[in-house]
Amino acid sequence: MTQLQHNTPEELERFFQKGDLIPAIVQEASTGQVLMLAYMNRESLQKTLETGYTWFYSRSRQELWNKGATSGHVQKIHRIFSDCDDDTLLLLVDQTGAACHTGSHSCFFNEIWRDTDE
Amino acid sequence: MTQLQHNTPEELERFFQKGDLIPAIVQEASTGQVLMLAYMNRESLQKTLETGYTWFYSRSRQELWNKGATSGHVQKIHRIFSDCDDDTLLLLVDQTGAACHTGSHSCFFNEIWRDTDE
Numbered sequence A, B: 001m002t003q004l005q006h007n008t009p010e011e012l013e014r015f016f017q018k019g020d021l022i023p024a025i026v027q028e029a030s031t032g033q034v035l036m037l038a039y040m041n042r043e044s045l046q047k048t049l050e051t052g053y054t055w056f057y058s059r060s061r062q063e064l065w066n067k068g069a070t071s072g073h074v075q076k077i078h079r080i081f082s083d084c085d086d087d088t089l090l091l092l093v094d095q096t097g098a099a100c101h102t103g104s105h106s107c108f109f110n111e112i113w114r115d116t117d118e
Helices: A009-016 A042-051 B009-016 B042-051
Strands: A002-004 A022-028 A034-040 A055-058 A063-066 A075-082 A089-095 A110-115 B002-004 B022-028 B034-040 B055-058 B063-066 B075-082 B089-095 B110-115
Touching: A009 A042, A022 B034, A034 A042, A034 A055, A034 A089, A034 B022, A042 A055, A042 A063, A042 A075, B009 B042, B034 B042, B034 B055, B034 B089, B042 B055, B042 B063, B042 B075
Parallel strands: A022 A089, B022 B089
Antiparallel strands: A022 A034, A055 A063, A075 A089, A075 B110, A110 B075, B022 B034, B055 B063, B075 B089
């Protein structure tokens, strides 16, 4: 069972003041690991809130995308936060399998810089 | 002291194939808390890599922005990761003071949805 809070279609418009897509950060609830970032349009956000599983909008394919629909690697949502100016979302999820299409658990596996003091 | 890895200006072009700005997720290294998301252009990414502190590009003010330059709430970077398709960055930082201009430690303080099973 899931619960909506002030999230009618009209109220959700606050997330689309700067554009038709809002970036959504997906973080694993149990470990805190950041898994991926993807984009939501109005319809995918609505489906996410209705189902409790992540739906995104693919900019390259220009279509809705139910994460895990083909791979089985679904993301069950615990909590969703918006940021201070309502232009980014943060989703805490249970990740089944790998979040990344490469098979990596997280999409952020390329380290490009490190503080050498560390 | 900081260390660059294959990050000449030419090599950094891989992060700007989809646009002139790349979203950068800022996560607190010690706690795993996601603090904010902001955008980098080529120049702010270069300054970030050179200094080991975060520089962003403000879309509203259309200028470079050294996080904490006025508030003192700087972000010292431990590690930077890119994602599988080089269109998002993840920065693990030590946050001095609050990341959010509201005074909140994280910008993600508005909970908009929760799984009622939880």
